[in-house]
Amino acid sequence: MSINESTHEADRALLDAFAAGTLSPEQWRQRNHVAVAFLLLEAYSFEEALDRVRAGIRATNAAHGVVESPTSGYNETTTVALLRIIDTVRRAYAETFPARTADEFCDRHPELMSHHILRLFYTPARRMDPAAKHRFVEPDLAPLPRLE
Template sequence: MTDAEHLRRFEDHSFPHEQWNHRAHLKVAYLYLNRFSHAEALERLSSGIKAYNATHGIQDTPTGGYHETMTQAWLHLVHTTLRQFGPAASADAFFDAQTQLRDKRTLLLFYSRDRIMSPEAKTTFLPPDLAPLPQPVGAA
């Protein structure tokens, strides 16, 4: 699937639910960050995930559905990586080269399991409690 097709299918909610995995989420983040400011990418990503979930009947439960802290932290990591290494020919090429983004457990380098899995983290962005998230190149 091309980058344009990936993004279109996310935005029109026709992306197959069985393929809506960690990499698919991060590809959308990458594609938005290549087109928009960080703030606009975050708005589009969070509202898009919520709309996609609603269309596909994905319930917000204590352990499932949209997760604010994970969404923001992963967007931040993709943004930092993009600023450090630059874009690639495609989202797939970017993620093939940036293997550190593949493992969903990466956030546990920054967050304790209790904090990232807390009800508060699900609904509100919480900063990390183990180590700060890396800052993009040139960021203060």
């Protein structure tokens, strides 16, 4: 899949709003985090998708006036870990439960809809450590899922 004319209209609109930083705080919830990640991972390499997610989160945070501090703002560990989990699920279920749209993917994977999902892998101290905001830190409770 690539992001082009065949991409579902609602998915294109979501990606455009995300890239522009125009999603409202009410729109920028876990489901849309997962939807955006799914769409970008379908269209780009993991690294390119990650770069686009980083840029979009920063644009959205700036548009909402989110202050960068030790306890708020962009967190590299949270972003990378969520993207790795979503990518693993996306690839593991692609043949059995293919999703044509972000909504289909989200509906088929309710396990990803909790904004507490990283609690299965990280203690609060590890994930919220100041170093984890700026660079990816591996989890301390359980390894992130991998699909070779």
